[in-house]
Amino acid sequence: MNTCRTGLLLASLLIASCSGTGITPVRYQSEATGSQRVVGPVAELQRKAIEALNAKHYQQSVEYLQRALKIEPRNAFSWHYLAQTYWHSKDYHRCRDMVYRSISYSSELDDLDRANTILMSQCEQV
Amino acid sequence: MRKAMAGLSLLALILLIPYLIYLNHLINFRFLGDTWAIPSRVYARPLELYPGLKLSPDSLQYELGLSIYQRVDQTPGPGQYRLRGNTIELYTQPFEFSDQTEPAHRLRVFFSRGEVSRIVDTMTNSSLELVRLPPVVIGSYIPENGEDRVLLRFDEIPPTLIKILLAVEDKEFFQHFGVSPVAIARAMIANIRAGKLVQGGSTLTQQLAKNLFLTPERSFTRKVNEAFMALLLELRFDKQTILSAYVNEVFLLQQKNIAVHGFALASQVLFRQSIDHLSDEKLALLVGMVKGPSQYNPILHPELAIGRRNLVLRVMRDHKIIDKNEYQALIKLPLSTVNRVLGVNRFPAYLDLVKRQLKNNYSASELAARGMRIFTPFDPLVQRNLEQGLMAGLARFDQPELEAAVVIADYLSGDIQALVGGREVDFPGFNRAVLAQRPIGSLIKPLLLYSLLEGDATLATRVDDKPIRIRQSDNKIWEPQNYDRRSHGQMSLYQAFVKSYNLPFVHLGVNGGLELLAQNLDRINLLKRDLVYPSLLLGTSEMSAFEVTQMFQVIANQGYFSPLTTIRQVSDASNRILKSIPLDSYKLFDEALMLQVQRAMIGVSEEGTARYLARRFDGQTLAGKTGTTNDVRDSWFAGFTQRRLTVVWLGRDDNTPINLTGSSGALRVWADIMQKQGFKSFKLGRSDSLEWHYINRFNSGLTQQGCLDSVLLPLPKNFKPHSRSRCE
Numbered sequence: 001m002n003t004c005r006t007g008l009l010l011a012s013l014l015i016a017s018c019s020g021t022g023i024t025p026v027r028y029q030s031e032a033t034g035s036q037r038v039v040g041p042v043a044e045l046q047r048k049a050i051e052a053l054n055a056k057h058y059q060q061s062v063e064y065l066q067r068a069l070k071i072e073p074r075n076a077f078s079w080h081y082l083a084q085t086y087w088h089s090k091d092y093h094r095c096r097d098m099v100y101r102s103i104s105y106s107s108e109l110d111d112l113d114r115a116n117t118i119l120m121s122q123c124e125q126v
Numbered sequence: 127m128r129k130a131m132a133g134l135s136l137l138a139l140i141l142l143i144p145y146l147i148y149l150n151h152l153i154n155f156r157f158l159g160d161t162w163a164i165p166s167r168v169y170a171r172p173l174e175l176y177p178g179l180k181l182s183p184d185s186l187q188y189e190l191g192l193s194i195y196q197r198v199d200q201t202p203g204p205g206q207y208r209l210r211g212n213t214i215e216l217y218t219q220p221f222e223f224s225d226q227t228e229p230a231h232r233l234r235v236f237f238s239r240g241e242v243s244r245i246v247d248t249m250t251n252s253s254l255e256l257v258r259l260p261p262v263v264i265g266s267y268i269p270e271n272g273e274d275r276v277l278l279r280f281d282e283i284p285p286t287l288i289k290i291l292l293a294v295e296d297k298e299f300f301q302h303f304g305v306s307p308v309a310i311a312r313a314m315i316a317n318i319r320a321g322k323l324v325q326g327g328s329t330l331t332q333q334l335a336k337n338l339f340l341t342p343e344r345s346f347t348r349k350v351n352e353a354f355m356a357l358l359l360e361l362r363f364d365k366q367t368i369l370s371a372y373v374n375e376v377f378l379l380q381q382k383n384i385a386v387h388g389f390a391l392a393s394q395v396l397f398r399q400s401i402d403h404l405s406d407e408k409l410a411l412l413v414g415m416v417k418g419p420s421q422y423n424p425i426l427h428p429e430l431a432i433g434r435r436n437l438v439l440r441v442m443r444d445h446k447i448i449d450k451n452e453y454q455a456l457i458k459l460p461l462s463t464v465n466r467v468l469g470v471n472r473f474p475a476y477l478d479l480v481k482r483q484l485k486n487n488y489s490a491s492e493l494a495a496r497g498m499r500i501f502t503p504f505d506p507l508v509q510r511n512l513e514q515g516l517m518a519g520l521a522r523f524d525q526p527e528l529e530a531a532v533v534i535a536d537y538l539s540g541d542i543q544a545l546v547g548g549r550e551v552d553f554p555g556f557n558r559a560v561l562a563q564r565p566i567g568s569l570i571k572p573l574l575l576y577s578l579l580e581g582d583a584t585l586a587t588r589v590d591d592k593p594i595r596i597r598q599s600d601n602k603i604w605e606p607q608n609y610d611r612r613s614h615g616q617m618s619l620y621q622a623f624v625k626s627y628n629l630p631f632v633h634l635g636v637n638g639g640l641e642l643l644a645q646n647l648d649r650i651n652l653l654k655r656d657l658v659y660p661s662l663l664l665g666t667s668e669m670s671a672f673e674v675t676q677m678f679q680v681i682a683n684q685g686y687f688s689p690l691t692t693i694r695q696v697s698d699a700s701n702r703i704l705k706s707i708p709l710d711s712y713k714l715f716d717e718a719l720m721l722q723v724q725r726a727m728i729g730v731s732e733e734g735t736a737r738y739l740a741r742r743f744d745g746q747t748l749a750g751k752t753g754t755t756n757d758v759r760d761s762w763f764a765g766f767t768q769r770r771l772t773v774v775w776l777g778r779d780d781n782t783p784i785n786l787t788g789s790s791g792a793l794r795v796w797a798d799i800m801q802k803q804g805f806k807s808f809k810l811g812r813s814d815s816l817e818w819h820y821i822n823r824f825n826s827g828l829t830q831q832g833c834l835d836s837v838l839l840p841l842p843k844n845f846k847p848h849s850r851s852r853c854e
Contacts, residue, residue: 039255040176044255059703064225066708066709067174069538069539069709070171070174071176073536073538073769074538082709094710097711098711100686100713101711104686104717104811107812
């Protein structure tokens with residue numbers, strides 16, 4: 001199951017990088033409880049951010065994710081999606097900075113770590 | 127004779143036309159451009175409600191009160207709320223954010239055990255995961271003329287207000303052409319009968335012309351100008367435009383150095399209510415004040431104000447705006463204004479910092495005139511707790527001259543959430559948090575420790591707390607001392623840090639640490655001088671509380687720098703974004719080294735110079751550092767929890783000794799603030815390049831858990847201990 005999720009996340013990233021479209025959330029993990037839930041204020045904001053990202057409304061995506069980070073500032077996924085948003089909007093310095101933050105909070109999230117590694121290399125390549 | 131008269135008339139007409147053109151030009155300039163300089167409004171962070179949010183009903187009520195929500199006992203209407211046991215029902219106002227317009231909501235917010243447990247939309251009867259409330263206005267930037275106003279469009283003016291205004295001031299408003307001969311005649315008769323000036327014959331249009339263009343002097347020339355301008359206004363603009371302009375222009379109240387213009391702002395200032403929620407007798411009071419804002423000021427002259435209000439109520443009865451029974455009931459009501467007019471800017475230190483941070487982009491005059499919306503991360507609840515904690519803290523010292531500065535930041539984002547610049551928190555004076563540059567003493571030690579760890583040192587490095595004499599470049603000898611003027615022999619670097627001994631740091635610093643410290647200060651833009659003296663090792667560098675907060679932000683955030691900011695977004699009067707400051711966070715220092723510094727700072731709070739915190743907050747983990755300067759002139763404490771960093775400075779403006787160390791002074795105030803705020807314990811992060819070992823704090827030997835003088839410390843994976851310590 002984990003392999004499937006990892007594959008899905010990686011695939012979605014690759015598709016995103018090729019097509020310039022957004023990504024879909026693979027899973028959400030609560031910073032406070034560590035449980036994997038797909039409901040809650042942060043999940044809702046992450047979903048809205050990704051919808052905005054898919055529609056190329058990058059500023060709006062950033063604002064949703066910044067709101068999510070106000071609620072859970074150590075949510076590795078929120079930082080990762082923020083990095084994605086900056087990558088798509090060609091702000092590669094910020095992309096890299098946000099990936100670092102995601103990495104610093106993503107211990108024991110192997111699939112996210114791998115996604116961050118790919119994204120980091122993409123940001124640094126540019 | 128006839129020819130002469132005709133000639134004179136023609137001449138008068140020829141002279142009049144250019145004058146009328148000139149008056150028309152004045153009207154164009156004022157009305158077709160920006161009629162008024164509109165103050166920019168500064169907003170707090172929007173409160174986001176969600177299940178699990180730590181919030182009490184009292185705190186939500188406080189926030190709603192700041193937003194001018196009215197507390198009621200029945201089902202709330204727009205802009206109202208009701209408290210029922212452990213729930214608050216509220217009807218929010220819509221608000222246009224930059225990312226979306228938040229519609230009005232009818233909500234029921236449930237509370238349990240100090241947090242929001244559930245939110246229900248009572249219109250759809252559905253549970254909500256997240257609701258964003260409109261942000262509180264925390265201040266304004268007023269133009270140089272001191273005028274402040276909140277603009278109303280014609281469709282926003284309460285119809286009752288219009289009825290009352292016309293009934294009292296200008297019954298024939300919709301019939302006359304700017305000047306009312308009927309009103310003039312009526313006034314003349316009334317004045318002759320009374321033998322003095324008891325009634326004016328000016329229309330609202332004339333009053334508007336006088337307020338916008340003319341001086342208040344009572345002269346025939348002014349009256350003639352006023353009449354001409356009123357005629358021109360009526361020719362150029364419709365009645366609705368003129369009436370709206372009047373409602374927004376009329377001067378109603380002087381509030382310290384601010385002139386409150388317009389009914390909308392006067393309603394907020396006097397009643398802490400929005401104009402569309404005002405009851406009839408309150409509207410009557412406001413209209414009554416038009417004739418004499420000073421004379422009928424309800425706070426300064428309540429008897430005159432109530433008399434004037436009741437006169438207006440009588441006019442309302444006579445014009446059938448209210449019936450006899452309503453009139454009888456309303457004249458018995460008290461004034462119900464606020465007891466004390468609050469300053470327009472209740473948080474002057476914070477607003478001062480906002481202005482400073484905006485000054486590179488917007489001048490003071492632009493801020494005061496363009497009607498911008500400035501969105502900040504200011505948290506009114508954090509500010510309230512800060513002010514209450516500060517007052518409680520300062521009360522323990524019998525020093526009325528003792529001043530304070532406090533900065534509270536979310537160190538994960540760089541948001542400045544609260545700020546005070548002096549012990550009188552709402553006084554817009556010298557902002558010590560930003561402007562007072564004071565030596566920081568031992569507050570330099572965390573960054574110095576980091577710098578030493580960047581070299582060869584570890585927390586277990588054995589150091590000597592022994593005297594040292596240094597010849598400086600000017601040949602003077604510097605002999606630093608510990609606070610107790612004693613030496614303490616050998617110990618671990620960790621022990622020297624938690625006890626804040628100076629001598630070990632000087633020994634290490636002059637052997638390479640000083641240069642690294644200077645470089646690290648420079649990386650955060652806090653190196654104040656090109657020449658670096660050894661005394662920098664003991665914190666002779668001067669900083670403001672704001673700068674200290676920036677230094678500790680990167681420490682608390684484990685090496686990630688986020689610039690401290692009071693601004694997140696600026697938009698214009700049409701809600702177009704002018705400036706957006708996104709979250710910025712970049713790696714400036716090594717995470718693993720910074721984690722070791724954080725561990726040492728936890729030690730300060732558990733067993734070091736701030737061990738008072740361990741007693742006061744038993745079972746909680748806090749990280750911090752005390753700072754005391756020479757001759758005990760400054761008392762500092764900087765400490766952080768799971769999310770927030772708080773820096774406290776105490777001192778005197780005349781720089782005389784306060785006889786309060788960091789431990790006995792600022793630390794106590796810091797603790798009082800934490801008590802009010804509530805907090806979550808600080809948790810150390812992780813690092814794959816560190817391992818945890820038990821070390822003897824004095825001889826730095828490897829030891830075990832439970833042995834005397836053992837302490838658990840994070841050390842580099844390649845750490846090789848000096849020795850093994852005997853376990854006692």
